[in-house]
Amino acid sequence: QSALTQPASVSGSPGQSITISCTGTSSDVGGYNHVSWYQQHPGKAPKLMIYDVSNRPSGVSNRFSGSKSGNTASLTISGLQAEDEAEYYCASYTSSSTLVFGGGTKLTVL
């Protein structure tokens, strides 16, 4: 199972909005509403930010939102803050009954 495709890096200024894409196939992202997003700061464990495409766990800021269109899922962060600078990973259930992750996107807050 190939990894999902994410841009290597994105950047934005404080207060702006950014979107990170996650492209898969009809056998993973496009076929199921089981896409999740994780935030990882250097040296720390990943933290769940979005599950099942667009749901936010309790305690996650409503500045984080998720969506999906076809084989591409997206994570949008609005009102960028310095603390949002981190690596972001998407993940999806697959038709082979496995979990596949994206390669990760480094978000830089300018």
Place this chain on the structure above:
Amino acid sequence: QLQLQESGPGLVKPSETLSLTCTVSGGSISSSSYYWGWIRQPPGKGLEWIGSIHYSGSTYYNPSLKSRVTISVHTSKNQFSLKLSSVTAADTAVYYCARGNSPYNWFDPWGQGILVTVSS
């Protein structure tokens, strides 16, 4: 709140078996609603799902690792474990344990991770 903590050797020799334990605190590993997973991250690289287990003992493995992986649950100790056999340098990674809502969907929370280096 629920916390997970990985433990085990930080250095394993090539061809030997990597063995890690995840201790769950603040909740029961025997909850029928959850699954318990292992995910790894080679230095500077992305995440890879290794496998998951339910307290009943049902296991789910990544096909790419299945021939070398065994995940077990120890309900009396509120722990689950990972064994990865015939390791090579490619298995050097930070290994995380985490709670999942299904064998292969989202995981939350995660343990802090443990770096395992494969080297002679």
